[in-house]
Amino acid sequence: MTAPTFDLVRGDGPLVISMPHCGTALSPGLADRLTDEALTLRDTDWHIPRLYGFATGLGATMLSARYSRYVVDLNRSSTGESLYPGQATTGLCPDILFDGTPLYRDGQAPDAAEVAQRVETYWRPYHDALAAELARVKARHGFALLYDAHSIRSHVPRLFDGRLPDLNLGTARGTSADPQLAARVAAAMESAAAAEGMSCVTNGRFVGGHITRAYGQPADGIHAIQMELAQDRYMDEEAPPFAYRPDRAEKLQRVLAALLDAFTGWRPAQG
Template sequence: MKRFERPAPAQFDPPVETIEPVRLTSPLVFSSPHSGSLYPDAFLAASRLDALTLRRSEDAFVDALFLPCVDLGAPLIRAVFPRAFLDVNREPYELDPKVFDGPLPDFANTRSLRVAVGLGTIPRVVGDAQPIYKQPLSLTEGLARIDALYRAYHARLEALIERARGRFGRAVLIDCHSMPSNAADVGGLDIVLGDRFGASAAPVVIETLEMSLRGSGYRVRRNKPFAGGYITEHFGAPSGGVHAVQIEIARALYMDERLIVRNERWTTLRDDLFMAAKALAAEVGGAAGSTRLAAE
């Protein structure tokens, strides 16, 4: 089923897709905010980079990796628009002055660490700090993207979380991402799980995922170098019955990072992620899961 919250630019109609289970039976919600791969012609024309280079900022195929988890009775939401065009895992107005052709409004956050490296809500760079645009954008264009696309994604995700909390008394958000395998701070890891150092989820959530993934042979670390982005921080509120964990998967596990095509290990990883999600669904579902989440 496809849903969107408000009118969007014609090239993104709809800007957000929701894949619903046949029956909603789990408090899990899966989010893939960076797997969008629709690049408008006007955006490509305005970029100094070719399409393949732009795509290296994507969490390519991550939505498809987690798609089988819908069979656990949980929805999956994914962005249609690409991360290089708009990043919903940022504050809504985390804006980089170097992207725009004029002054920014007072409410913009222009001093975050993410803005400093060119990775604000509307990114300035991709990959190894490669500038995206030939010319600065107008502020009108940037705000239009936020109004139509950012707000649509967050409104839909919030609705799915609130539905789960209303139905089951809690919601467990799994925010799904990938990471470059050759990044210096990744250090040979396969998967990084982030729960804001315990602030965004009860321990049982990250413990269950870690145990299952380690049991499948993956090298897993918690909260370093990724403790969870804005989505995890914004939605994770264990005391309010919402638990959020970010999962970062090394891209070499499932794809050729240069060509952006799936490799022979794709199916194994997809199946192992499903088993980890299944273990979590069993742990946090039903009365027993509710008790343990509340206790922690």
């Protein structure tokens, strides 16, 4: 029997929180093929399940990956198209780190057959589960709210200039959620972030990846947003062991709680 590739905690509310990049497990034999730098798993969305643990009190369903994005990136299309054409990024089964250095030792990168196998073994079960949970929630409430939770180092020169804003809300440039809902969430984020001395932006460098774009179908009652957080707001981002910092996280959680309260407090107009 294949070991589970994700963890799922079901809630009874309309909110589904997807955490596709928090996993740290590696597929069998992969560790022997990675560079020493890659083995630190630096590009992980560290501690995201812990940071959002409070959301179970909102009745949220929590779906979190067990396997590293170095195995397969769950926020990419299974066919591997670039999310940001013309901009630096990483692929479906990445062969470089965010800073552009090699992920694999010489000659150890996966071939097309291995990529296809990873999609079937690790990518597809997560997306099957996500689709099923959204369908379940929608059947119960008449609509579903998808929140795709991410984080990244605050400085990655290859991917963006300068320091990333603390909170980066993405709505696929206004297409993945009802406009009034998106505006409501953005306003809540801006107010709460200002109160905590944090910066924020909507549809900046990160507008939403495959999950936000593919599942956010407001005309069909599924409203999706992505949040990309600057990691130094809740953890030590520079070097292993990338420790969680409760003193920092508490302030950020207040902002996230206000944002999620606005998200889950919305209801579609009755037609």
